[in-house]
Amino acid sequence: xxxxxxxxxxxxxxxxxxxxxxxxxxxxxxxxxxxxxxxxxxxxxxxxxxxxxxxxxxxxxxxxxxxxxxxxxxxxxxxxxxxxxxxxxxxxxxxxxxxxxxxxxxxxxxxxxxxxxxxxxxxxxx
Numbered sequence: 001x002x003x004x005x006x007x008x009x010x011x012x013x014x015x016x017x018x019x020x021x022x023x024x025x026x027x028x029x030x031x032x033x034x035x036x037x038x039x040x041x042x043x044x045x046x047x048x049x050x051x052x053x054x055x056x057x058x059x060x061x062x063x064x065x066x067x068x069x070x071x072x073x074x075x076x077x078x079x080x081x082x083x084x085x086x087x088x089x090x091x092x093x094x095x096x097x098x099x100x101x102x103x104x105x106x107x108x109x110x111x112x113x114x115x116x117x118x119x120x121x122x123x124x125x126x
Contacts, residue, residue, distance in 0.1 A: 019074035021056070022086055024049070024093065026068050027112045033065035035104040042068070044103050045111075048096045052076035052089065069116070086115035 026045060035041035049055060053076030059069035076089045084092070094113040101108065 021118065022053075022072045022075050022089075023116045023118055024070050024072070024076075024086075024090055025112075025114045025116050026070060026097065027063075027114070028066050028068070028106070028108065029110045029112075030106050031065040032068075032106060033061050035106055040104045041106050041108070044100055045097055045108070046070075048100060049076075049093055051096070052093060071118075090115040 026049075028041065028045075032041045037043065046055065046058065049070055053072040053074060055070055056073045057071040059071075061068050075084070075086060076093070077084060090113045094111065097111045097113060098109055
């Protein structure tokens with residue numbers, strides 16, 4: 001049945017753009033706003049995460065320039081497989097980000113990656 005004003009529903013159980021979207025928060029621990037050029041921290045982390053799937057959006061730096069949200073189209077996969085849970089993929093990506101070591105004098109050895117949903121608190125809107 002074609003969508004019309006009488007049969008349209010905006011409710012759903014997830015966010016999607018062709019496929020369901022998966023969101024991950026990268027906490028760099030250290031401020032990275034001064035490391036946004038080619039091959040600097042933000043670029044290197046983006047390149048590492050892109051190995052696991054298609055990044056369709058990257059949020060602004062928040063929490064005193066230490067955190068950033070990455071949105072993937074579909075669940076990212078290790079080794080070409082998307083059978084891992086979001087939490088498992090967060091752990092895999094965290095190891096990969098930490099493996100970058102120190103980039104542009106910023107240590108990523110304690111960086112974290114956390115799977116999350118899309119939600120914005122009005123008190124935390126940026």
